[in-house]
Amino acid sequence: MxxxxxxxxxxxxxxAFAKAFEVKRNPYADQxxxxxxxxxxxxxxxxxxxxxxxxxxxxxxxxxxxxxxxxQGAWKLETERGVIMDGDKSExxxxxxxxxxxxxxxxxxxxxxxxxSKEADYNEEILNQFxxxxxxxxxSMEAATRHPLQTFADMITIEEYKKCQKPKxxxxxxxxxxxxxxxxxxxxxxxxxxTDYEFVITHPHGYELAPEFVGNARVExxxxxxxxxxxxxxxxxxxxxxxxxxxxVISTDRSWTVTTAKMALTNNxxxxxxxxxxxxxxxxxxxxxxxxxxxxxxxxxxxxxAQTVLKEILLSL
Ligand code: CP
Numbered sequence: 001m002x003x004x005x006x007x008x009x010x011x012x013x014x015x016a017f018a019k020a021f022e023v024k025r026n027p028y029a030d031q032x033x034x035x036x037x038x039x040x041x042x043x044x045x046x047x048x049x050x051x052x053x054x055x056x057x058x059x060x061x062x063x064x065x066x067x068x069x070x071x072q073g074a075w076k077l078e079t080e081r082g083v084i085m086d087g088d089k090s091e092x093x094x095x096x097x098x099x100x101x102x103x104x105x106x107x108x109x110x111x112x113x114x115x116x117s118k119e120a121d122y123n124e125e126i127l128n129q130f131x132x133x134x135x136x137x138x139x140s141m142e143a144a145t146r147h148p149l150q151t152f153a154d155m156i157t158i159e160e161y162k163k164c165q166k167p168k169x170x171x172x173x174x175x176x177x178x179x180x181x182x183x184x185x186x187x188x189x190x191x192x193x194x195t196d197y198e199f200v201i202t203h204p205h206g207y208e209l210a211p212e213f214v215g216n217a218r219v220e221x222x223x224x225x226x227x228x229x230x231x232x233x234x235x236x237x238x239x240x241x242x243x244x245x246x247x248x249v250i251s252t253d254r255s256w257t258v259t260t261a262k263m264a265l266t267n268n269x270x271x272x273x274x275x276x277x278x279x280x281x282x283x284x285x286x287x288x289x290x291x292x293x294x295x296x297x298x299x300x301x302x303x304x305x306a307q308t309v310l311k312e313i314l315l316s317l
Pocket of ligand 1: 046047048049050051142150274275276
């Protein structure tokens, strides 16, 4: 593996899970692999889990780590080619990227959808410039359309907690006051389409995801019906994808909040969310604090997913 931008690049899923569980059992077994290798993590957006778990994963592999928050302390970056740079942006990404590449062996990039242009977001313009111009292996720490390290951690968690071979997994939209990207739900759907689980997506009308991510999932507009018999409930908010509402909040209907009454419709399902989560918008206090909530082990598995991927990239150097 050279670049990692999608869970589809994990290859054989059973083998990827086996590698992940081996990393989890023996996190320090590959300390020599990363010796004298440097990971540079570039953040265009905020993070708690991705930043800490990826750094921890790299340290478990013996790597040195440099973190740059682009918006805190770096020169303000221009990202469009052809712009006359007479404004407040002092440096162009086209110089900054190869310079950053010269200081490291592997680059992780977090660059969310900006919701200024659907085309720019869905072409992954920032992430792809890193791939093209850095000269280094690049992995996504959540880009405009996908969050593959999160999805891999989610899938590892489902593998650990599932009580039957083909669990029913329901991804439900839930309300949020701000417009959030589709990266997490896109990526989760992409990952679940790689499995033979029963996979249902439920959301209000107008929140349809891009068809290439929905894949073979069943889309059910009645949330209660979707939740019936679920083994896992994966809650997430996302902004509208379809035009003319791309990137907009078109509903904050709190009847979609995951409550104890909603969870009662399920097969005693486990509750999952990538975090950070807005309590009593996305999920009630009672549900997230219940024994069925596995959001903390899910977040802990972010180290496992990042370490498994970083190890594969190191092996390819
Ligand atoms: N789930 C996730 O990526 O969390 P952060 O945004 O805090 O990194």
